[in-house]
Amino acid sequence: MKFFIDTANLEQIKEAEALGVLDGVTTNPSLMAKEGIKGEKAVLQHYVDICNIVDGPVSAEVLGTDFDTIVKEGEALAKLHKNIVVKVPMIKEGIKAIKYFTDKGIKTNCTLVFSAGQALLAAKAGATMVSPFIGRVDDSNWDGVQLIEQIVQVYDNYGFATEILAASIRNPLHIVRCAEAGADIATCPLSSIEGLFKHPLTDIGLAKFLEDAKKMG
Numbered sequence: 001m002k003f004f005i006d007t008a009n010l011e012q013i014k015e016a017e018a019l020g021v022l023d024g025v026t027t028n029p030s031l032m033a034k035e036g037i038k039g040e041k042a043v044l045q046h047y048v049d050i051c052n053i054v055d056g057p058v059s060a061e062v063l064g065t066d067f068d069t070i071v072k073e074g075e076a077l078a079k080l081h082k083n084i085v086v087k088v089p090m091i092k093e094g095i096k097a098i099k100y101f102t103d104k105g106i107k108t109n110c111t112l113v114f115s116a117g118q119a120l121l122a123a124k125a126g127a128t129m130v131s132p133f134i135g136r137v138d139d140s141n142w143d144g145v146q147l148i149e150q151i152v153q154v155y156d157n158y159g160f161a162t163e164i165l166a167a168s169i170r171n172p173l174h175i176v177r178c179a180e181a182g183a184d185i186a187t188c189p190l191s192s193i194e195g196l197f198k199h200p201l202t203d204i205g206l207a208k209f210l211e212d213a214k215k216m217g
């Protein structure tokens with residue numbers, strides 16, 4: 001399973017990269033706004049800065065909702081760096097644009113996916129990745145991990161190459177459950193990745209080993 005970090009915060013991206021287990025980055029307009037990135041020039045530079053930290057796919061989201069604008073924005077984003085993946089919303093115009101990008105060899109991440117039917121459309125359009133938002137599904141009293149299981153089954157049935165990127169992860173258990181379900185990628189806040197380290201028996205065991213080590217002279 002690949003680990004992506006779901007943030008536009010450069011310090012957190014550097015911290016996750018330093019762990020040595022990071023495979024990529026996802027951003028969205030809300031995460032960019034949270035970092036106070038304003039204006040086209042600053043936004044594009046920020047994506048380049050992220051690409052210079054992590055050598056892996058970096059999702060950069062288009063803001064347009066009609067085919068021509070999505071294509072124009074996506075082509076400009078793709079030119080920024082070889083690792084940019086154009087993130088496109090799951091709407092009719094978005095699916096048309098994903099098919100266009102696929103034919104041009106531009107990588108895409110179909111975002112805001114909340115059903116297996118939407119994931120099927122994204123795969124048929126040739127999306128490189130599909131992003132089911134499991135935390136938001138859970139928030140609305142449905143089962144986000146069950147959605148991952150369903151998409152895994154649909155993609156396996158037909159051998160679709162689209163990677164399943166479990167998004168909107170809220171905690172370390174989400175990561176583990178998505179791994180069990182067969183998600184190809186989990187994009188997570190740094191806190192969820194760091195939560196994977198935690199086990200009280202590890203802490204107790206290490207304290208005991210260090211205490212006993214003192215007796216070794």
Ligand code: E4P
Pocket residue numbers: 006026027028111131133135136167168169187
């Ligand atoms: C990433 O691709 C998504 O935009 C992100 O995981 C959404 O997460 P949220 O539901 O916590 O906003």
